[in-house]
Amino acid sequence: MKNKFINRALILLLPGALLLFTNCNAQDKALYIKSKDDLNKITLSLNANGELSYNVTHKDKTFILDSPLGLNCENEDFTKGLSVANVSQITEKREKYELKVANNKSIDHVFKSKSITFKNNKGQLLIVDIIAGNEGVAFRYRFPNEGNSILKIKEELTAFHIAQNAKGWMQPYNKAGDYTPGYEDFYVNVNSGDPIRGERNPSVGWCMPALFNVNDNKNWVLIAESGNEGTYPGCHLAPDSKGGIYKVAFAKKDEKFTLPLPDKENVYPESSLPWVMPWRVIIIGEQAGDILLSTLITDLAPASKIEDTSWIEPGKAAWSWWSHPDDHSPEIYNEFTDVSAAFGFKYTLFDAGWEKANKDGNIINIATAKGIKPLVWGYSSEYFDTKKRKDRFKQLAGMGVKGVKIDFWCSDRQEVMATLQSVFEDAAKEHLLINLHGTTIPRGWHRTWPNFMTAEAILGTESYFYEPRFPEEAAQQNTVLPFTRNVAGPADYTPFALTMRKYPRLNTAAHELSMAMIYTSGIIHFADSKEIFDSLPAEVKNLLKDMPATWDKTEYLVAEPGKALILSRKKDALSYIVGINGTNKELPVKLDLAKYGKGFSHFRIIKEGQDALMGFDIKTYPITSGWNYNLAPKGGFIIQFINDKK
Structure with a gap:
């Protein structure tokens, strides 16, 4: 009876087991990857013409709509006529490291990735690496072949399709000049697909990173680049973004006013093979503060190439x-x-x-x-x-x-x-x-x-x-x-x-x-000036003396781009809350100071004095859970947690 029961159980389980193995194999061969928590997903697709595209979802909500991929090289075309040559197995990678300069000193993130090899009509290969983690997704191109010849890319089709009801914060990419491009322009509040406006200097595109408020203003996405080790120009986004499609654009040939760079007919990316290109990074946030604290860009960058960093001090x-x-x-x-x-x-x-x-x-x-x-x-x-x-x-x-x-x-x-x-x-x-x-x-x-x-x-x-x-x-x-x-x-x-x-x-x-x-x-x-430093109240002078240049831990309490930002910052035994108001109106906030002031008896607040433009008001209070405060127009405050009333 026992053997019959076991055999019957195996027979009953077998279809499920076969289904499980079939699904695993299908996922390995599928043109997508999900983060370990299954929330973030990047999916590649080929249409009937062999044209490559991708989209990005979080919790099955679309953050990046179907967007083109592909490279048009001087002697090879990877923009159409593509077919899948190979799909690698899913690999899991852990990035555990510390940063000398950081919001949060210690990083420990797990990623899932795979590499998909495409073949063009001439049989030449292009690999697209895709990766997904808890903070977002990324992809990059690779040419695996080896050879002495130089490959040039005339056009990169890569784009980021942002829904037209989305709003964004974008910085114009200034045309080459005596001091440009230098990424020193205003971030402008735009609707997806808007033409360039509000620039300080004539501009030829939009900068990365670019921030968008998507899904009916419920979520956030940041478009960026990582891991450029000199094998590619720095890229920006093209000026024509009709329909919310932001295409990657290369540096311009006239960006040479301050350096002894040669005149060239064009400045296409070029390299011998094999060739690994930078990551195109899509950081995903359910809240804007998730974007602010993300380390996805450094997660994707190569590990430290300096063995002994003990001499490096922020x-x-x-x-x-x-x-x-x-x-x-x-x-x-x-x-x-x-x-x-x-x-x-x-x-x-x-x-x-x-x-x-x-x-x-x-x-x-x-x-x-x-x-x-x-x-x-x-x-x-x-x-x-x-x-x-x-x-x-x-x-x-x-x-x-x-x-x-x-x-x-x-x-x-x-x-x-x-x-x-x-x-x-x-x-x-x-x-x-x-x-x-x-x-x-x-x-x-x-x-x-x-x-x-x-x-x-x-x-x-x-x-x-x-x-x-x-x-x-x-x-x-x-x-x-x-x-x-x-x-x-x-x-x-x-x-x-x-x-x-x-x-x-x-x-x-x-x-x-x-x-x-x-x-x-x-x-x-x-x-x-020295005169300003000398004129500061003792408490402000002491703050400047104690203030760290990097942080062990940072949390966001209020995170509204263009409006207000309040952060909790910690370094060793030091603990602060820092806030600023980006508007011309007074902003009421309510904070749980007891949560962030554990181990401390009091807090000191440095805020606007009677002369708000030049002066400070400094007071000390016992720590309470429900603390109400009105942020002054264009104002700010710093809370120091302390264990005395000084």
Whole structure:
């Protein structure tokens, strides 16, 4: 009886078992991949003409509608006539690492991926890698063949089809000029498919990252790029987006005003084989705050290429240019070294013109003697040639310099993307930190090269000198950029500019102070003068002394791009809540301080003083669960959790 029962059970189970194995095999061969939690999915499709497309869903809701894929090469066409040659098995990959500069220091994410090989009419192969994780999906192209010949891509069909009822925050990609493209324009609130508008300079497309509010404004998606190691130009989105179809576009041949780049008839991507191209990244968020905290871009970037990173230290720096742009005297550089020493900053930045002030190594030696690490400015063309770059890095390191701010790249051409990787590598050999200005956006590079501390590529506080619209727009922009630019990598916004400039500031002083803790940057370069620093209340001075330049843990409490942002930030035993208002109206908020202030007895709040533009009001209260507060128009606040009433 026992054997008969077992045999009958096996017979009953067999159809189910066969179905299970059939489904597993079908999933392996299917042209899609799902994240481990089954929520995010990217699906590839071929139509009757052999044209390739994809779509992206989350919880079966479409985030990216059917969108074209394909490459048109100089001698090969992968835009039509394609067929499936092979589908790899599903693989599971774990990305577990730590970042020197981060919202959240430790990352541990699991991905599922597969590779699908397509064959064109001539039998040539193109691989599309697809990957899905809990924060989104991505894909990239690969040519697997080997050979000595150079392959050129004349057109990339890749596009992102955003539903026309979606709204977005997008930055115009400026046409090549003396200081462009540099990703220093406003993020504009658009409807999907809108033409370019609101740009500071003539523009030829839209930048990535691009943020969209989809599915009847219920969800969010960020389009970005990762893993460009110099094998491809930096890409943006084409200006014609009719129907909400945003097509990938290459850097332009005239992006060469600041660098010794050759004139070319075209600047198509080109490489010998095999050829691995950058990831096209689609970050998915049920809430906007999910986008802000995503590490998908660094998850997809190569792991650190620096074995010993113990010498790499995030920190804060004083610098003189913002408050004294025309003063290049030794006295002014030394004055700001003293500011760094007084506030316990690790670094001081000697900006443009420092070489003349450094006669006999004077300003560098003075900084070093006071325990302050000098950073110096340089022009991009000095670092473009391989030999000159290596010699210059070696010379600077020998002088006691600890990092270099390299300015005026203003190009996304493939040669520049490759040079930037060499800059990080050559600097690392001399234990030098890198800060890029007048540059393209980062693409997860701070994981691969942890000595890459920060980059501009942001409309920062220098705009009070140059941009008449900046004072009115700055608060709103400050609530958009953490969801866009700062997701791509560390951002050198140069915060805390209280002195009035050509275009007077409208944000409150508390808002400006909060910006130092809203943006993530491996080195925070504080703007403004010694006089402003000296005039600050003791509590604000102490905040600047204690404030970290990177974080162990970050959570969002309020996350509304263009309106308001409130973050919980923690580093070691330090705990803060930081908020800013991007609107001209007072915003009421209610927070559970007990949740974020565990282990502390009180909280200190730094907010607007009687003179909101220049002053602070500072008070200490017991921690309560239900805390009501009204964020001032264009205002901000910082809460410090403390264990005394001081």
